[in-house]
Amino acid sequence: MNTVTAVIALGANLENPRQQVEAAMAALNQTKGIRVKAISPLYTTKPVGLTNQPDFVNAVVLVHTSLSASELLHTLLKLEEQQGRVRDIPNGPRVIDLDLIDYHHQIFNDADLVLPHPRAHERAFVMVPLAAIASCYVIGTHGSASTLAAKLLKAQPDAVTIIADGQD
Template sequence: MPKSAVYIALGSNLDNPTAQLQSAVRALDALPNTQVTAVSAFYRSKPLGPQDQPDFINAVAAIETALLPLDLLDHLQHIEQQQGRVRLRRWGERTLDLDILLYGDLVIESERLSVPHYDMANREFVIVPLYEIAPRLQLPNGEKLTGLADKFKSHHMEIIKGC
């Protein structure tokens, strides 16, 4: 079965977020017919939602996988659950959040999955690490990642060491 290039956003702001992301990368690499090919630096960012929560640690991982999109989503949700994910409130604190940003050149709109991720272009904590590992990437609509990254050139996210 042919493999697809997929980009996964990782985020955590509870229970040692750096360790949560490191564990998630190992879990991604252990998925069937899947290999992690690149991982961005880890970045500290302010929460997108309620501000009464800790800062997030975010990264993007590139994988090559033969898993179908919904099967991959099931695996990602299982990894989140294994690492203690509880959904308390929208955009709230969490031990781990894994989102499929891009799955090859596919455009998917279903009840469970939207690819490309619906708001990735407006999220500094997604675009900066994605650009770090895939600067020549082109989105399924033909837009070049370079154009999206330009609006975040003077980003204010701190890079976390030891990743």
């Protein structure tokens, strides 16, 4: 069975966020058709959009998957639901958030899925963790993870704070 590489961003700011992110990573690796290949360090970040909420714990994983992009997206949504994610406030607090950032450098633009993630290149909480595990990974036409992370950190040096090393 053929596999492709995908990038998944994880974030949480409720109910022991670090534990939620780590549980989601474990669940991903136990899901049929998905194998986690690299795990970024964990970072704390300030919320984006709705700022009156707790800080987030964020990470990025590279996975190899035999699932289609749509199947992977639906799997991520199901894992969120299993961890208690409730989608009631846009950009609001959450137990877990699993975002499909990139799927084998393919472009998708339909009602359910837009890839690469349209704002990932603007978010240090995605680019810094991705650069830590795949510095040369290119996001769309925006450039490599390391170039994007450096640009974002230059503009906002305190955007992310490392709290735990990742694993390969």
